[in-house]
Amino acid sequence: MAQEEGKVIVRHEAAEEFVVALLEASGVSRKNAEIVARGLVQADLRGVESHGINRIPSYLSRIRNGVLDPKAEPTLTQVTPVVAQVDGHNGFGFPAAHLAMDTAISMARTFGIGMVSVKHSNHFGMSAWIVRQAVDAGMMSLVFTNSSPALPVWGGKSQLIGVSPIACGAPGGPSSVPFILDMAPSVAARGKIYKALRRGEKIPLDWALDADGKPTDDPEKALKGVMLPMGGPKGSALAIMMDVFSGVLSGSAFAGGVTGPYDMSKPGDVGHFIVAIKPDLFMSLDEFRQRMDILYQRVVGSDKMEGVDKIYFPGEIEQLTEATRLSQGIPFVQGEIDALNAEADMLGVPKLRPAAA
Template sequence: MATLRVRHQDAHEFVVNLLKASGVSASHAAIVAQGLVEADLRGVDSHGINRIPSYLARIRAGVLDPKAEPTLTQVTPVVAQVNAHNGFGSPAAHLAMSTACTIASTFGIGLVSVKHSNHFGMSAWLVRQAVDRGMMSLVFTNSSPALPVWGGKSQLMGVSPIACGAPGGNDSRPFILDMAPSVAARGKIHKALRRGEKIPKGWALDAEGRETEDPAEALKGVMLPMGGPKGSALAVMMDVFSGVMSGSAFAGGVVGPYDLKGPGGVGHFIVAIKPDLFVSLEEFRERMGILYKKVVESDRAEGVERIYFPGEIEQLTEEERLKDGIPYVQDEVDALNAEADNLQVPRLKVLA
């Protein structure tokens, strides 16, 4: 399918205009746009600006408050909580990570929980926020039911990403892990549906419990956990730390970003850690450089041309898309421009 290229600056401006026209403050609109565009730049197209139509639908349905301001409560010197008040997840999570990093810069570690939130996009953009401040981090969230517990057949756990990161060495890339506990992120199913593509077998089951390559049928059924009971247990872990502990929805109670039945009730769990707590920063960076080199220079298995450090492929994709633009298919651009027409803001600029 032919693709259209868009400059990242134009994608960012487009999203900001849509959100501001929908009642979102300029500062919050910029944060939401940053996270979505960064996902597209990194090749995580399932969490990019094509999420905007679902976000706007939730605003129109009155189940997401575009004007909500997250509030911060200090619990202990090293622990805080953000209440998102059913606003966008991105500004609340951004505040949480900023707070965690500030606390960690003084005390070595900062832990911030977020409650009453919504979808915050790609977890890696929060990890990068910490990396850019020279911090290690953990980013957890729970999400709407999509995954059965091991041995079950109905949706109960979310396909909730597990993310963490650490600054790199002087001559190496940072470590950035962002993965779902399922074989594939559910957003990839929505992406395949948008683009009229099939999904690989082994990703999901339909409503009758059969393997399917049809994304529409997959969305009626369940995602499959990676590693069987291991992926299922990781999904439960996300619910414990993000939902149960924070006071947010849990045990199947989270409402997803494509659902209009009520507030999201999403919870997040964010930790920032100073990397020089046990060794000097210079030694930490030296050791990270050694780790990076050992990983990427490992003996390659047959048929493998290159070994990548976690997050490196996405960083290389970002470098390419910053130069050549972000690719979207025509149907995606048309759906975004329909939102622009409805809100009477400029359409998405496409490179000639």
């Protein structure tokens, strides 16, 4: 069993194969299982372990509790030549979001822009994998989603708005990386608190408040309290914006009505908002890419503050991490491997194989 600083190393191919097997054994079609697996493994490859394959036990629990339909297929309704809506029918959010972005890209190729609203969906993992779908097609994009209540509105003390990520992207130039932004409107993503809980780790004191409204470094207490918005009222307003575009507009739940992936009481009813844009609408593609190169070089070449060795473009650190993990494998702690293999035992599929030592 391969180890690195106490971690178990797994090849990304093995991780994808394992997730596909678990999902197929749970009633998910091969096509949809592969979409879910790719999205989760991309998160692990990019170092966003809070949204990686460790989400699988909670997803499978939702299937077993009857609040997520593994056999659901997203359906598409064309509204105008540049607007469509996807109904996720309470299936996995990954296939619904993939169909939405694929449709938005197709419309953008013809009309310059495509917009798709998604309703009755579920958690779709890391937003960056959907942005990457657009970047790989040579498109700019916006990817919004809402989520279960975890943040108070500014001035409030109870959970009402989700820690809903804001994501967007654009292709890079000949000598620069793509621009990929994927950030939560909170100080930290809620998934990072779940990861700390799984790993028995503490969290920074500025991430969350406990049920009594006091700062806490205990992830279990944090999950019973509230996350803190970044920048106070600014982060709160951005979270509300995600609810407007993803929930109110789509016809899905909003204003605290979304059910989280760890809540087994009822369907998620998550909403998404996805836009693809051709980057050569106002100039040639070559000129756009050259301008992206200039932006990249000016950002990473900026004068550095004290203590900073290197400045990175948004998404660049994750792309460097992905390159390393594609060649060296993905690190997990043994407890995470055990939890995943417990699911394999229940479903009668082969266990997750660590990389050879």
